[in-house]
Amino acid sequence: MIRKAFLIAFAALLLLSGCRPGITMRDGNPEITTWAGFFSSWWSGMNANYVFWDLDSPGNEWDTVYEETLPKMERYGVIGSSAASDKAAIRDLYDIVKTLKDGHYVLTISNGKGITGNFRPVYCRVMRNAGMTDDEIFEAQLTPSPETYSRLIEESDFHSENTAAIMERVFGIAGASGTAGLSRGFGPAEGGPAHYFSRAGYVKTPSGLMIGEESVGDFSLFVGMTDDDILYLGFSGFSLSAFVDDATQNGDDADAWSLRVYDLVKEYASIILDYENGKADLGGIIIDLRGNGGGDPMDFSLLWSPLLPEDLTVARIRIKTSDNRLSYSLWHDMEIEGRSANGSGKALKLPIAVLVNPRSVSCSEISTMAFMAMRDTYGADVRIIGGTTAGGNGPLAANEILNAGTFQVGESRTRCAGIELRYIDGRSFEGIGIAPDIPVSFNYGSFMSGTDARLRVAFDSIRSRMY
Amino acid sequence: MRKASLLLLAILLPLSLYASSGLNVGIEGGYTMGFYDQRGGERPFREFSMGHAFELAIPVEYRVNGWFSVASGLRYIGKPYNMAEDTTAAGGFDFYSSRNVSHFLEVPVSARFSLGNGTMRGFLGAGACIGVRFLSTESGRLNSQGFLTTAGTDPGFWGASELNPSSDNLFDAGLLAEAGFGCRLGGGELIISARYQYSFTSLDREYQKGLVYRYIDTLSVTAGYSFSIGGGK
Numbered sequence: 001m002i003r004k005a006f007l008i009a010f011a012a013l014l015l016l017s018g019c020r021p022g023i024t025m026r027d028g029n030p031e032i033t034t035w036a037g038f039f040s041s042w043w044s045g046m047n048a049n050y051v052f053w054d055l056d057s058p059g060n061e062w063d064t065v066y067e068e069t070l071p072k073m074e075r076y077g078v079i080g081s082s083a084a085s086d087k088a089a090i091r092d093l094y095d096i097v098k099t100l101k102d103g104h105y106v107l108t109i110s111n112g113k114g115i116t117g118n119f120r121p122v123y124c125r126v127m128r129n130a131g132m133t134d135d136e137i138f139e140a141q142l143t144p145s146p147e148t149y150s151r152l153i154e155e156s157d158f159h160s161e162n163t164a165a166i167m168e169r170v171f172g173i174a175g176a177s178g179t180a181g182l183s184r185g186f187g188p189a190e191g192g193p194a195h196y197f198s199r200a201g202y203v204k205t206p207s208g209l210m211i212g213e214e215s216v217g218d219f220s221l222f223v224g225m226t227d228d229d230i231l232y233l234g235f236s237g238f239s240l241s242a243f244v245d246d247a248t249q250n251g252d253d254a255d256a257w258s259l260r261v262y263d264l265v266k267e268y269a270s271i272i273l274d275y276e277n278g279k280a281d282l283g284g285i286i287i288d289l290r291g292n293g294g295g296d297p298m299d300f301s302l303l304w305s306p307l308l309p310e311d312l313t314v315a316r317i318r319i320k321t322s323d324n325r326l327s328y329s330l331w332h333d334m335e336i337e338g339r340s341a342n343g344s345g346k347a348l349k350l351p352i353a354v355l356v357n358p359r360s361v362s363c364s365e366i367s368t369m370a371f372m373a374m375r376d377t378y379g380a381d382v383r384i385i386g387g388t389t390a391g392g393n394g395p396l397a398a399n400e401i402l403n404a405g406t407f408q409v410g411e412s413r414t415r416c417a418g419i420e421l422r423y424i425d426g427r428s429f430e431g432i433g434i435a436p437d438i439p440v441s442f443n444y445g446s447f448m449s450g451t452d453a454r455l456r457v458a459f460d461s462i463r464s465r466m467y
Numbered sequence: 468m469r470k471a472s473l474l475l476l477a478i479l480l481p482l483s484l485y486a487s488s489g490l491n492v493g494i495e496g497g498y499t500m501g502f503y504d505q506r507g508g509e510r511p512f513r514e515f516s517m518g519h520a521f522e523l524a525i526p527v528e529y530r531v532n533g534w535f536s537v538a539s540g541l542r543y544i545g546k547p548y549n550m551a552e553d554t555t556a557a558g559g560f561d562f563y564s565s566r567n568v569s570h571f572l573e574v575p576v577s578a579r580f581s582l583g584n585g586t587m588r589g590f591l592g593a594g595a596c597i598g599v600r601f602l603s604t605e606s607g608r609l610n611s612q613g614f615l616t617t618a619g620t621d622p623g624f625w626g627a628s629e630l631n632p633s634s635d636n637l638f639d640a641g642l643l644a645e646a647g648f649g650c651r652l653g654g655g656e657l658i659i660s661a662r663y664q665y666s667f668t669s670l671d672r673e674y675q676k677g678l679v680y681r682y683i684d685t686l687s688v689t690a691g692y693s694f695s696i697g698g699g700k
Contacts, residue, residue, distance in 0.1 A: 048508065300616070326634040326675075329605065401554055402562070
């Protein structure tokens with residue numbers, strides 16, 4: 001009797017174990033022939049790899065996108081069979097991604113017959129703010145390569161205000177902008193600090209370089225001091241570590257660019273170090289992140305660690321832990337190493353201005369958060385000045401590391417962040433940007449003729465706090 | 468509401484048995500192994516493995532006769548699994564490893580069939596259980612040095628996850644099978660048992676299309692001591 005009962009129970013257990021659904025595997029790179037096939041795979045890839053679903057689909061909106069879009073995609077049929085259908089399908093995809101929060105997001109999609117879109121929500125936001133219509137924004141991100149913009153976007157701070165333009169227009173380095181001009185005019189082959197900064201009213205003892213080499217990409221870096229000892233640092237991207245690593249590991253065999261960048265980084269750090277050791281005066285610090293497109297967070301150690309008396313939590317991060325949209329890990333601290341002289345953090349008592357604009361993105365925004373954290377944690381005298389940042393601060397990393405982020409469906413590539421990041425107080429700036437403490441509007445005409453209103457406000461802000 | 472009623476019913480059932488005679492009540496604790504089962508969503512560098520946790524219970528057993536009894540009670544059980552995002556094998560690094568535990572209060576009900584004498588018995592049982600997840604915790608190691616930061620602070624972490632009622636399934640139901648051994652000791656009975664619980668409810672609610680269903684089954688080894696408070700059967 002006992003054995004019979006147990007066998008019945010065991011059989012029931014086995015039978016009921018079949019109640020779980022079967023295992024469904026997502027085809028990582030299926031053969032795509034139809035728009036419906038592409039859409040289904042891409043939509044599933046987004047489920048699994050996109051990390052901002054808590055912001056973009058808090059009420060399950062992403063399922064609604066599927067239900068509304070799939071029937072349309074089924075009507076568009078085979079990819080490449082009709083230019084009109086292909087363009088309509090690509091337009092539908094644009095309409096889906098244009099409002100996504102991820103500031104790193106790019107959907108590259110093509111019909112294989114000349115219609116290609118590179119859709120970036122952050123560009124959509126900037127173009128919309130510049131006054132472009134939805135149709136214009138769509139067309140601007142369609143086939144032409146390089147992408148074309150309307151005059152509205154060309155004259156925006158997003159497009160015009162960056163390190164190279166500041167060096168050329170504001171500091172008076174003729175012919176600096178444009179790759180040819182950069183490599184021709186300010187390659188390290190000329191060596192030493194550049195002496196061409198005619199508008200010395202902004203900065204004295206300027207040191208800078210601009211690189212336009214294909215092997216390196218466009219890169220600009222500027223370090224200067226004013227007559228009243230305000231340190232200015234501006235740079236186009238967080239790629240300093242690569243240069244410094246090359247310089248420190250290869251010595252004289254390193255690229256000339258690397259050696260020069262290393263010199264400038266050392267110069268910047270020594271100004272702070274000398275001040276903290278009482279060997280030199282320093283009245284304030286301006287960090288110019290306008291147009292800075294981000295890069296490698298390892299640069300934080302080179303740039304911000306000399307300011308910090310101890311390791312500082314500047315943001316919180318979390319990752320996906322399954323392919324479900326809302327499966328997240330705990331929030332974890334993202335820290336920057338503290339390495340100020342004698343652990344004093346003396347430089348944080350100085351007035352600091354951080355200049356930002358809508359092209360300040362990724363590591364630029366995390367750096368802005370770092371300065372906000374210095375203010376919130378240590379009471380540092382920090383002002384954020386300029387225009388609202390891009391709103392793309394979730395770190396990018398290889399899909400293999402995070403099992404999230406950038407993925408491929410057929411020939412289409414979706415670039416997206418693999419880590420969700422928020423400020424230490426829990427606020428998310430993804431898709432929103434960091435609003436400055438002191439907003440200063442951008443005037444294209446004035447800027448191009450050499451008047452940098454935002455830099456002026458930064459200097460005024462520093463000086464008003466110095467005296 | 469329906470789930471709450473079921474839970475209430477399950478709690479009242481052992482209490483109604485308590486009102487009868489032949490009742491044993493005790494305390495029990497043990498070690499729990501968790502087996503994670505994910506129905507899809509496999510990634511080459513995201514690995515899941517067996518987790519370790521523990522459980523505590525107030526078991527109640529109603530001895531209908533010498534060979535048949537109904538067991539129930541109130542149990543806390545941690546259902547664990549481990550996860551690692553590790554690309555070391557492909558030349559990368561061990562980015563993330565975590566030990567996840569979903570903490571449940573549950574009510575099991577099982578039919579036990581015993582064989583033995585007044586001093587010793589062996590038993591086999593089968594039944595079901597329902598429970599409520601009241602907490603999820605995660606501990607482990609985030610290796611972000613050299614990747615996101617140069618700071619060399621402790622990569623270890625521990626914390627409670629925020630349970631999202633719209634996406635996290637807070638209700639659990641499943642089947643159980645158990646085997647054990649009991650012997651009279653003092654005025655009560657020492658019971659050593661092993662129990663396998665098979666869950667029917669995914670860790671996630673049906674909040675999205677294409678959901679990857681995720682389950683934690685458990686194998687527990689427990690020891691307990693119970694004493695008769697009823698008719699002394």
